[in-house]
Amino acid sequence: MIFEVVVEVRLRAGIADPQGATIERALPALGFVGVNGVSVGKSIRFTVQAEDEAAAHELVTDLCHRFLTNPVIEDSEISLQVAETSAN
Amino acid sequence: MIFEVVVEVRLRAGIADPQGATIERALPALGFVGVNGVSVGKSIRFTVQAEDEAAAHELVTDLCHRFLTNPVIEDSEISLQVAETSAN
Numbered sequence: 001m002i003f004e005v006v007v008e009v010r011l012r013a014g015i016a017d018p019q020g021a022t023i024e025r026a027l028p029a030l031g032f033v034g035v036n037g038v039s040v041g042k043s044i045r046f047t048v049q050a051e052d053e054a055a056a057h058e059l060v061t062d063l064c065h066r067f068l069t070n071p072v073i074e075d076s077e078i079s080l081q082v083a084e085t086s087a088n
Numbered sequence: 089m090i091f092e093v094v095v096e097v098r099l100r101a102g103i104a105d106p107q108g109a110t111i112e113r114a115l116p117a118l119g120f121v122g123v124n125g126v127s128v129g130k131s132i133r134f135t136v137q138a139e140d141e142a143a144a145h146e147l148v149t150d151l152c153h154r155f156l157t158n159p160v161i162e163d164s165e166i167s168l169q170v171a172e173t174s175a176n
Contacts, residue, residue, distance in 0.1 A: 023156070
């Protein structure tokens with residue numbers, strides 16, 4: 001089966017987010033009010049081939065820990081959904 | 089009302105994605121097989137204060153077009169959800 005995966009990589013709470021802070025500081029000058037707590041992360045999309053959803057989830061979790069995130073400062077959130085079965 | 093917003097900024101189809109291509113190329117050497125079509129975007133989270141959901145959506149759409157994305161090469165996807173009412 002092929003799964004569509006979205007991994008959202010975010011900075012852990014308490015880690016400085018200069019990108020987010022810069023956006024937040026710039027907004028009032030552009031006329032946007034009421035926007036707060038801006039944080040900027042990465043969104044990584046891909047497809048993965050695996051036996052079933054559990055196997056796909058395990059592979060993606062491993063991939064996140066070993067390669068896509070820096071676990072010291074980043075957290076990841078995984079969303080999986082079936083794209084198609086290999087039979088198609 | 090306060091809304092929690094997630095904006096996912098992605099490169100439009102056909103725009104070169106060197107970050108995604110680099111990740112994809114590196115995976116087999118790390119033992120990950122069956123991962124394809126890697127693309128890397130940004131995920132921007134914030135809260136916004138607005139009268140109702142329609143007003144919040146309009147403000148965030150405007151923000152995306154004018155500031156958060158480069159509409160020539162990027163696309164954005166907005167998710168909104170109520171965080172709390174101002175009365176709280």
